[in-house]
Amino acid sequence: MPVRIVARCHPALEPLLPKPVPAGAALPDWLREMPSEAESPALGGARVRTLKHCPPLIDALGLGLLMPLAADLEITAEGISWDWSPPVIPDQLLSRAPVGVHVPEQASGAPLRLEGRAAIKFMNFWTLSVPEGWSLLFTHPLNREDLPFRSLSGVVDCDAFADGYVHFAAIWSDPGFRGRLPAGTPVVQAIPVPRGAAELETGTLDEAGAAASRAVQEALQAGPGVYRKRFRQRRG
Template identity: 65%
Template sequence: MITARCHPALEALLPKPVPAARALPGWLREMPSEVAAPALGGAAVRTLKHCPPILDALSLGVLMPLACDLHFADGHVSWDWDPPVLPDSRISRAPVGMHLPEQAQGVPWKLAVNSVLKFMNFWTLETPPGTSLLFTHPLNREDLPFRTLSGVVDCDLFGDGYVHFPALWQDRDFAGTLPAGTPVAQVIAVPRGADALTLAPMNGAQVQASTSLQEALSETPGTYRRHHRH
């Protein structure tokens, strides 16, 4: 369980975080379920709309929204947003900040502009003891003109703090408005210590079980979805 909170004076103003399963991208809804494949003589093939791993990645965790409309023109960003002054809080009133390019010196990132954009987040996020949060670019969302950098925060201990989202702007020629509510980060709960790894060769029974599964996947569409998906 992730608990998101905002300052009471901002509650009516801010777009709210949403479970990712309730905010699937429009292109997924609009794409066909099957298409003709010229390489197969025009035979119909199923699209990734039938791919449970991709659908489950799109549906995983929580999406954090952009606080307000951002307007891009001639390499500049602007906004028409005037949130109330919060004398009892030290959070920024600007919806976006910048990191200097020198702060990314030595990393293999290609910047379309001369800085790293930072989407400001106005929601604290709290998790149960022993649970961290992975913040990453919305999964499989290459349609967005930026790429949010990934990071992990121990939000069971940092539940009163704000985690902001640095992002690489990838479309130098983008002009227009990035609307309020655009997902700028996907948040996934990660139990600490869950990354232990054991390596072992298969025994005979495991080899046979794996072979049987591969045969079923090849011969019966939907095997994973019907028998192996939670």
């Protein structure tokens, strides 16, 4: 069953803000535009299937919600700027800037390699709530190496923290990027996760298990679409 996520913003900001979107409805342009097969010089010119044939990758792109950048950002050699003037909201303690900064010392001891790269915070103007017992995993949009930043991951109990605003720390991973990052650019992917520790059991395959595993391997090698048709669970 789908997990219901409720996103709310202040009514004074509603006309200005890009809305969160289900990730499956906002797949990246490069996925649609990439070929389904490509020639591989390493394999003597043989045609190989591309990532467009990889349901696990595509399913990851479609998980949960994409949280959007609030306003256009202009990236120059001098830094990040914006032309965005949201109204002052006296009954809220909200930033009027779409991004903030983190000083490098806040990452002291973490292997984030900040040399020459900015540590920023994408400001979020949406509260998010989930059913009791669920949390939200906020992470860099999955498989989105095309973005010039890398958002850090965190988990927030948004059943209890439903009235708070979660902001998103990120590293500007492409110091050479210049140009406009448009409002609505996905800055994190919010994925509902049930709370509770995972349990692990390890073991070895018996004869029947080994035979079943071999049959799956053979089926996957026999042609495209086997996982999608035979093993992928029905999506809600």
